[in-house]
Amino acid sequence: MTSAPLAARLTAPSGPLFFPVTAYGHGGEVDLDVYRTHVRRGIEAGAAAVFACCGTGEFHALTPEEFQACVRAAVEETAGRVPVLAGAGYGTALAVRYARLAEEAGADGLLAMPPYLVLAGQEGLLRHYREVAAATSLPVIVYQRDNAVFTPESVVELARTDGIVGLKDGLGDLDLMQRVISAVRTETPGDGEGPGDDDFLYFNGLPTAEQTQLAYRALGVTLYSSAVFCFAPEIALAFHRALRTDDDTVAHRLLDGFYRPFVELRAQGRGYAVALVKAGVRLRGLDVGEVRPPLQEPTEEHVKQLAQVIERGHALLDGEGPK
Numbered sequence: 001m002t003s004a005p006l007a008a009r010l011t012a013p014s015g016p017l018f019f020p021v022t023a024y025g026h027g028g029e030v031d032l033d034v035y036r037t038h039v040r041r042g043i044e045a046g047a048a049a050v051f052a053c054c055g056t057g058e059f060h061a062l063t064p065e066e067f068q069a070c071v072r073a074a075v076e077e078t079a080g081r082v083p084v085l086a087g088a089g090y091g092t093a094l095a096v097r098y099a100r101l102a103e104e105a106g107a108d109g110l111l112a113m114p115p116y117l118v119l120a121g122q123e124g125l126l127r128h129y130r131e132v133a134a135a136t137s138l139p140v141i142v143y144q145r146d147n148a149v150f151t152p153e154s155v156v157e158l159a160r161t162d163g164i165v166g167l168k169d170g171l172g173d174l175d176l177m178q179r180v181i182s183a184v185r186t187e188t189p190g191d192g193e194g195p196g197d198d199d200f201l202y203f204n205g206l207p208t209a210e211q212t213q214l215a216y217r218a219l220g221v222t223l224y225s226s227a228v229f230c231f232a233p234e235i236a237l238a239f240h241r242a243l244r245t246d247d248d249t250v251a252h253r254l255l256d257g258f259y260r261p262f263v264e265l266r267a268q269g270r271g272y273a274v275a276l277v278k279a280g281v282r283l284r285g286l287d288v289g290e291v292r293p294p295l296q297e298p299t300e301e302h303v304k305q306l307a308q309v310i311e312r313g314h315a316l317l318d319g320e321g322p323k
Contacts, residue, residue, distance in 0.1 A: 003318030006109045006139045007165050009083050013048030016226035019056040021278045024289030030066045045233035050084045056227050059087040060290040068101040075106035092128050098128035098137040103136040112141045114148035122154045133163035145170030152183035159200045160187045166201030173207040180184050207273040211259050235313045258313035260282045271295040279303050
């Protein structure tokens with residue numbers, strides 16, 4: 001861990017937020033050597049942060065021992081150049097355990113994912129995330145999606161909780177997000193001392209977040225996860241640069257020619273938000289293995305179509321293809 005506050009290091013990222021896949025060998029075991037290579041290449045390509053063992057990294061499929069080994073490997077490969085955040089999830093007791101394993105491995109922060117399976121009320125959700133935040137000294141970003149959806153009032157309470165520094169939205173309800181941002185801005189004004197609106201971070205955490213980032217940008221949400229960065233960093237970087245410089249012409253070109261076709265292909269199979277990304281990494285020449293059950297591999301035809309979509313995306317960067 002570095003001494004620099006995580007929120008300050010993420011406020012104005014120089015590149016996409018990198019969510020690496022977890023590499024497996026041919027026998028299905030975690031391949032730390034290949035994983036290290038994947039993380040190192042992402043850092044060298046310009047990632048602003050590494051989110052290890054989160055959704056794209058198949059957190060659900062890892063044992064606690066595998067999880068900690070991967071987080072430690074990511075920390076060692078980044079060598080403090082960018083922050084490393086790790087996933088933490090399941091029920092409260094296990095989420096606390098994963099949080100502590102991540103802290104022991106040297107992570108800079110946590111992405112706290114929804115509790116396992118249960119549909120809890122707001123007070124129960126708040127208690128869960130407060131206990132996770134209190135379990136370590138690591139700053140926590142809460143992931144809103146599926147069975148963990150918050151009212152604006154609950155997000156205000158999260159923002160007031162020591163250790164909770166942000167909200168990642170995987171729901172996509174922009175009306176709710178606007179009300180959340182407004183409530184936090186009104187109820188927790190930053191004063192430069194302790195948690196406040198000035199410090200609270202918001203992330204677009206939808207699958208292939210670039211597809212919706214123009215809309216999130218209009219709400220003031222500039223941080224977003226990029227699974228595309230795993231296998232097409234040049235395209236992800238070009239899109240990130242276009243957003244940073246308000247070059248909507250380039251952003252629209254990439255959305256129309258690459259991101260929309262990729263999202264439409266991703267919709268062809270369950271679990272493709274992970275499996276298709278992993279296939280893309282293999283197409284780039286790094287054998288990160290297949291996804292673990294219950295996820296399944298994309299069909300051969302879909303992998304072929306993925307290669308064509310990536311080729312078209314690179315052609316757009318080279319000035320070819322539709323303008």
